[in-house]
Amino acid sequence: MNIDRILAAAGRLDGHAVQTPLLNAPLLDTDAGRRIFVKAECLQKTGSFKYRGARSAITALDDRTRANGVIAFSSGNHAQGVALAAAEAGTTAVIVMPSEAPALKIENTKALGAEVVLYNRETEDRDEIGARLAGERGLTLIKPFDNGDVIAGQGTTGLEIATQAAEAGIENADVLVCCGGGGLTSGIALALEARAPGLRARPVEPEGFDDVARSLSTGTIQSNEKRSGSICDAIVTQAPGEMTFPIMQALCGPAFVVSDDDAMRAMAVAFKRLKIVLEPGGAVALAAALFHVESNDDVVVVASGGNVDAPIFRQALDRFG
Amino acid sequence: MNIDRILAAAGRLDGHAVQTPLLNAPLLDTDAGRRIFVKAECLQKTGSFKYRGARSAITALDDRTRANGVIAFSSGNHAQGVALAAAEAGTTAVIVMPSEAPALKIENTKALGAEVVLYNRETEDRDEIGARLAGERGLTLIKPFDNGDVIAGQGTTGLEIATQAAEAGIENADVLVCCGGGGLTSGIALALEARAPGLRARPVEPEGFDDVARSLSTGTIQSNEKRSGSICDAIVTQAPGEMTFPIMQALCGPAFVVSDDDAMRAMAVAFKRLKIVLEPGGAVALAAALFHVESNDDVVVVASGGNVDAPIFRQALDRFG
Numbered sequence: 001m002n003i004d005r006i007l008a009a010a011g012r013l014d015g016h017a018v019q020t021p022l023l024n025a026p027l028l029d030t031d032a033g034r035r036i037f038v039k040a041e042c043l044q045k046t047g048s049f050k051y052r053g054a055r056s057a058i059t060a061l062d063d064r065t066r067a068n069g070v071i072a073f074s075s076g077n078h079a080q081g082v083a084l085a086a087a088e089a090g091t092t093a094v095i096v097m098p099s100e101a102p103a104l105k106i107e108n109t110k111a112l113g114a115e116v117v118l119y120n121r122e123t124e125d126r127d128e129i130g131a132r133l134a135g136e137r138g139l140t141l142i143k144p145f146d147n148g149d150v151i152a153g154q155g156t157t158g159l160e161i162a163t164q165a166a167e168a169g170i171e172n173a174d175v176l177v178c179c180g181g182g183g184l185t186s187g188i189a190l191a192l193e194a195r196a197p198g199l200r201a202r203p204v205e206p207e208g209f210d211d212v213a214r215s216l217s218t219g220t221i222q223s224n225e226k227r228s229g230s231i232c233d234a235i236v237t238q239a240p241g242e243m244t245f246p247i248m249q250a251l252c253g254p255a256f257v258v259s260d261d262d263a264m265r266a267m268a269v270a271f272k273r274l275k276i277v278l279e280p281g282g283a284v285a286l287a288a289a290l291f292h293v294e295s296n297d298d299v300v301v302v303a304s305g306g307n308v309d310a311p312i313f314r315q316a317l318d319r320f321g
Numbered sequence: 322m323n324i325d326r327i328l329a330a331a332g333r334l335d336g337h338a339v340q341t342p343l344l345n346a347p348l349l350d351t352d353a354g355r356r357i358f359v360k361a362e363c364l365q366k367t368g369s370f371k372y373r374g375a376r377s378a379i380t381a382l383d384d385r386t387r388a389n390g391v392i393a394f395s396s397g398n399h400a401q402g403v404a405l406a407a408a409e410a411g412t413t414a415v416i417v418m419p420s421e422a423p424a425l426k427i428e429n430t431k432a433l434g435a436e437v438v439l440y441n442r443e444t445e446d447r448d449e450i451g452a453r454l455a456g457e458r459g460l461t462l463i464k465p466f467d468n469g470d471v472i473a474g475q476g477t478t479g480l481e482i483a484t485q486a487a488e489a490g491i492e493n494a495d496v497l498v499c500c501g502g503g504g505l506t507s508g509i510a511l512a513l514e515a516r517a518p519g520l521r522a523r524p525v526e527p528e529g530f531d532d533v534a535r536s537l538s539t540g541t542i543q544s545n546e547k548r549s550g551s552i553c554d555a556i557v558t559q560a561p562g563e564m565t566f567p568i569m570q571a572l573c574g575p576a577f578v579v580s581d582d583d584a585m586r587a588m589a590v591a592f593k594r595l596k597i598v599l600e601p602g603g604a605v606a607l608a609a610a611l612f613h614v615e616s617n618d619d620v621v622v623v624a625s626g627g628n629v630d631a632p633i634f635r636q637a638l639d640r641f642g
Binding site: 015018019020021023024025026027030040042043045046047084104108111112167268271272274275276277278306307310313314317318321 | 336339340341342344345346347348351361363364366367368405425429432433488589592593595596597598599627628631634635638639642
């Protein structure tokens with residue numbers, strides 16, 4: 001993995017992915033006691049950064065492989081990204097989703113033209129389901145993070161941050177990234193190393209699913225005990241990837257771990273101050289910047305997704321709005 | 322008024338105003354049966370386009386006049402724009418606001434450093450209050466729309482639309498604009514005439530406050546009977562301006578008029594499909610594109626603001642989410 005692969009992905013995304021804005025709000029800065037710049041990937045096509053990696057990976061396949069169709073496992077954001085990227089590329093997508101995934105994500109994945117196969121996250125083995133379908137139909141698996149072209153696609157977010165931060169006069173800052181398996185975090189870290197060496201990526205995870213934080217602090221890949229049970233469904237993964245972990249280990253600063261309540265509180269702040277809709281898993285980085293403050297230095301936050309069902313969003317406003 | 326004045330304003334806004342994205346969502350297009358491109362001015366500093374005109378006007382004052390301070394009348398968005406632009410310019414702002422303005426707008430205006438004077442819209446004469454304060458303190462009135470530098474500042478939105486539409490391959494389209502007194506609509510119309518002649522601005526107003534629609538159809542300035550009573554507080558004005566009306570008459574297509582319910586429904590759609598927070602008055606143009614469809618042609622929508630109190634937003638999600 002290197003910057004050239006990210007630049008190649010950027011070429012395949014050009015004119016398709018949204019160049020999302022780096023938002024700043026004076027009253028948010030006042031609330032936080034520091035300048036906060038928010039990379040609003042909730043405004044990306046399909047409502048999360050996942051479209052970047054999905055398009056990058058699907059457009060990197062050779063024509064014949066791509067024409068046979070793709071398959072993916074996802075609680076919803078990778079699902080939608082793969083579904084749209086496949087449709088744009090004129091091929092088919094099968095998405096294996098946990099049955100408790102947010103209704104909006106399941107509905108959207110179908111609406112984008114994918115075939116959705118639901119499974120029970122506690123009792124069924126998604127890998128077995130996926131392997132069977134892939135074998136029967138000749139589908140290519142698009143992994144959610146441990147795939148070089150996916151990491152390169154997510155890394156295009158980092159290229160944009162490097163340019164936008166320079167325009168805003170930010171030379172040295174932490175870049176807090178909502179982190180599941182580490183595809184976005186490692187991609188951004190690689191892009192920043194090459195293009196904005198004063199910016200340092202730091203993963204942010206929800207309590208109970210702090211596999212990356214523990215992996216970074218112990219130096220070896222650690223897993224989570226639970227597989228579900230956080231409101232931050234988008235970033236609940238079992239462990240960092242074999243490709244993503246070494247990159248994060250080499251390039252990232254220490255991780256943050258935030259509570260579900262802090263994520264919900266950050267959603268209400270984003271509503272009030274930034275006028276963007278965040279899902280809980282897309283708000284943990286903002287939560288870290290707001291509620292786990294180590295300094296008053298400028299900070300960049302990647303708000304990774306906004307695919308939240310209305311009842312959860314209403315709950316965030318009821319409790320913290 | 323001409324394009325040169327808008328370009329001059331753009332120079333004074335460069336590096337200060339957000340270049341807001343032109344958003345598109347495949348599933349929004351599916352819902353609507355047409356391609357909809359949304360200029361997300363809710364992501365502008367202070368949560369609405371008003372910052373553009375305020376900064377344009379305040380930076381155009383001579384140093385001594387500016388140093389004496391400014392005054393503005395506003396239900397909230399112009400208030401916040403003037404408050405921030407004044408603070409950035411190192412001067413003071415007094416804002417005369419109706420007492421029933423949304424709590425968030427009053428609170429934010431104060432937090433941005435302005436002195437807020439409340440009045441009763443039904444029983445008090447704001448012009449009298451404003452004239453007295455201006456006279457006593459030597460303040461300069463920054464009108465919300467009938468001011469050439471304000472119109473030029475709002476017109477910078479149109480410059481960006483012209484560039485972004487060209488990048489998206491949109492050559493001919495209506496550009497639907499949430500319209501109060503016509504500052505944004507006339508500024509955009511002027512910019513489009515010069516830079517994207519295939520794009521045509523069309524005002525959108527709430528029912529009961531369709532002064533611009535009636536003025537355009539009759540050819541003379543018409544007023545509204547009521548002064549309040551729409552949920553779309555941001556665009557409730559008595560009549561189009563003496564500067565803005567002739568521009569709209571020369572350059573705009575026919576206006577749309579939408580119900581408060583349609584505005585609320587559009588807010589729920591923007592939440593679900595675009596991940597942006599709109600206030601009712603900032604959602605009427607999207608409502609027109611979604612629910613008053615005259616054709617399946619591409620359409621550009623200006624989503625002008627997002628300063629909505631949480632209870633109103635929750636209500637939109639409860640009813641239409």
